[in-house]
Amino acid sequence: MAESLSMKIAVLGATGQTGQYLVNQALQQGHTVTAIVRNPGKLTVHHDNLKVVEADIFSADSLKPHFKGQDVIMSCLGFSTSFFSPVTGYSQSMNAMVNAMREMRVNRIITMTSWYTDPNSGTQSSYLIRFLLLPMIRSVLTNMHEMEQFLQKTSDINWTVVRPPGLKNLPASAQEFLTHEGYFVPDSSGHPAGSAVARGDVARFMLSLLNSNAWVKKGVSMTTK
Secondary structure, eight states: OOOOOOOEEEEESTTSHHHHHHHHHHHHTTOEEEEEESOGGGOOOOOTTEEEEEOOTTOHHHHHHHHTTOSEEEEOOOOOOOSSSOOOHHHHHHHHHHHHHHHHTOOEEEEEOOTTOSTTGGGGSOHHIIIIIHHHTHHHHHHHHHHHHHHHTOTTSEEEEEEOSEEEOOOOOOOOEEEESSSSOBOTTSSBSOSEEEHHHHHHHHHHGGGOOTTTTEEEEEEEO
């Protein structure tokens, strides 16, 4: 793999399962990482190039000092579905991030959502996914979609939305990526290609975008071969 330039990366959601893979891989690749977390005790990694800071992810003012001087913001934030209230964390945190980025003149963000964020995109999926899984996580997908639509209107920021399928808690493989500009990766017959990907591979894909303009201002669905 080509040597990548060392970058300064602020990672949100660094204590989550995908975020921990992202932080570790970024450090292995020689990047300098600021992990912005709600609970510093949850991040067990120690490294000379890692700074762990506490901030309110819904407050631009709280994020600003930690965004200063960063080359890129990477978010693996996840918000769980609640039976009683709609999910709002994705759109609210992105609003704070974009405002902080503008003030601190950081213009690159890579974030993750999921396959099937568009309400009409699940029609090709299996019966089980379409009628059992998607309705269960619909409020998460709806708010992810709201965040994606907010970014689509954000012309002054170079954003990329990475959409993985189901996530397996496994490290990165060496498998080739399959990508598609849409809400899932189709196989040759137009049906979804697989249903799950390793979290380590999602992190590997997100970091691969640091040296590439391929998906700037776009949403890209991904999985592995």
